[in-house]
Amino acid sequence: MAFTAISEINDDIAKITLSGELDASTAPIFKEEVESIAGQDISKLVLLTEDLEYMSSAGLRVLIFSKQKMGADVQLYVVSPQEMVLDTLEKTGFHHSVTIVDEYAAVAR
């Protein structure tokens, strides 16, 4: 499935909806979206990953990039990751660096 990354900003929350397969060939698309958000006055970056089917090492890099690009003041959320993505986040320890939630409502609270 083709990869897409669509971003949207509401108040101080930036959302990026990811779908398809995130690997070395598609990571630049995601990275570009992150860059377009960086520098804006937001406090939360929310990645909606319900339809993200696969994440490779290069995909993980963009998450790291997102966190470092946004800085320590911006909280990074991953919403409803599929099992493969969640598994990868856990094994590589990156789940400590982000907040993983089941649904978007948990972010807004």
Added chain:
Amino acid sequence: MTITERIDIHPTHNYENYKLRRGKPFPFGATLVPGGVNFSIFSSHATSCTLVLFKKHAEQPMVEIPFPEEFRIGNVYCMVVFDLDYENLEYGYRMDGPNDFAAGQWFDKTKILSDPYGKIMGGRDVWGVLPDWNDIYQHRSRIVFDDFDWEDDRPLEIEPEDQIIYEMHVRSFTRDASSGIKEKHQGTFAGIRDKIPYLKELGVNAIELMPIFEFDEFENSRINPETGEMLLNYWGYSTVDFFAPKAGYAATGKLGMQADELKALVKELHKNGIEIILDVVFNHTAEGNEQGPTISFRGIDNKTYYMLTPEGYYFNFSGCGNTLNCNNPIVRNLVLDCLRYWAEEYHIDGFRFDLASILGRDPWGFPLANPPLLESLAFDPILAKCKLIAEAWDAGGLYQVGSFPAYGRWAEWNGKYRDTLRKFIKGDATVGEMAQRLQGSPDLYAWEGRAPATSINFITAHDGFTLMDLVSYNGKHNQANGENNNDGDNSNESWNCGWEGVTDDPAINALRRRQIKNAVAMLMVSQGVPMILMGDELGRTKHGNNNTYCHDNQLNWLDWQLLETNVDLFRFFKHCIAFRKAHPVLRNRQHFQNQDYVGSGYADITWHGTKAWNADWSPDSRSLAFMLCGKHARQGTFTDNYIYVAMNVHWQANWFELPGLPTGMNWHVFANTGVPSPADIWQPGTEPQLENQTGMLLGDRSVAILVGK
């Protein structure tokens, strides 16, 4: 205007559909550069070199690109290849050149060779999956991403004398289902991360991992004729790639994320105050002897990388077929680059060098007075805060405990500590030598101005019996290794307490537990750095096998149910470790002076026996006691409690007269192994006062530790 892309790196050459450019010789290996990958490899004797590129897991290469002659600078072939899908890429090299055994040249362009500087490796992605032996490229170099979210992590730089090391094997630690962690994490780096709370509770502040550089568990794999079981190269003391973490040790190995998983482990260990030391094997490689496989070095530059006899055979100082030519300047740089990489990229806190004496031999095998490699490592700016620990002997007969070229930096696995403690614990009369070992072996190290922390004190390690087996077996029982019990050390200095192996005899079992407690009590009050072997705190057994290098089964896997059955041992270890941490007088930075230099009225250390102030140094003495003056802690810079340790390795109980304390202080009992659990040990700080302040009866084969406060 913003400039987002480099304009100075662009293709100048073409090969088929691939765009190329002259590369940079440094760094060696495959490095991501804007738009491409820089490949650089050294060979002093090759006549040509070809880069071989594979799509991940593909049987055949997608392209083979000969290095244009103008891309060679000196002996280095370097080239940038543009527009590669580097995440799904595997690469290797073919080298052409002379093939002349007597001259030590093994060039063979039919072989595809892995990169000596490869940062991750495919081919053995998942532990224990039988390889396809027909694969033309078994160990496939891959490219690693550089970034990791380290946040503010860096190596902990714990003072050497404050370390308490736990030696462990990645897979053995959590592979058994009794570990209780997620199945996918069992036996992996992620599994260790899950068990950090356990390590923290135990109190160790450094883990030392048996080899984690990529190795081939199927190297020399064979079927045990007696059991039909597959025997593997399980421990991994045979490196395939010095820069790559073992993919099979990562739950994410099949995704190629082993570097991330290991880094996540390091970061989490550091957050919990635990350092990570790697057991590194630079003495030989997995290419073995003349019959071994050609993986990398042999086909790239055999004569440079290996020590060869004048006839072209491999010297075998390692006991493993070949010997890496560590004091050749090229190999020396490889070792240095490798360790720098692990320190910088993985935030590794220290290294333990397997058979380190080989690193001090010249290219013809003679020991050097001033080995350049050891000196370079000692003075390297990037490794400046890393612990450097030598296994100060080799299989070629060089034994350098106490004389390893140290440059003020190197610590040593103290084999003499191990042997002396083992003899003393089983009841041999060795009080004179014991006194040296308890003090951090000043007889070995003080003369050269080396600190007590030079001595890595241990009673058990991966080689040899576990502590439970040390008190349960007189001899080794290695039949399961399929070598007719000929492998493994015959000199174990062990005692079975009256019965060989498992027994129902309650008296023998009680004695064994006491002996285990005696051992850890002595270890934790010794000056120097204590190291314990994974599982000894749980009474782990390997059923008398003292060389379990080949078993991927319960013989090696830690049985976590022991935590329930042997909770008294765990508790004893835990409190002994906490006691050591609570008392700086046990962790001195300099050797004792045997005098009072702070005006306390007591010398820094005093020796006693069954009579206070009167140690029995006679050749058949089996009792020894010592007292540490708390005012001399760390050369008088700390005020600590007084500590008195009495050791009775005699088969009869003995009355120990206690040395008097300064007015107002009393003796309190921290531990007495002669008393049944739980009164055998107290949480540090809660020690009850001793009723009789002038003496105590110490049971047979027992150790008591008192605190004067």
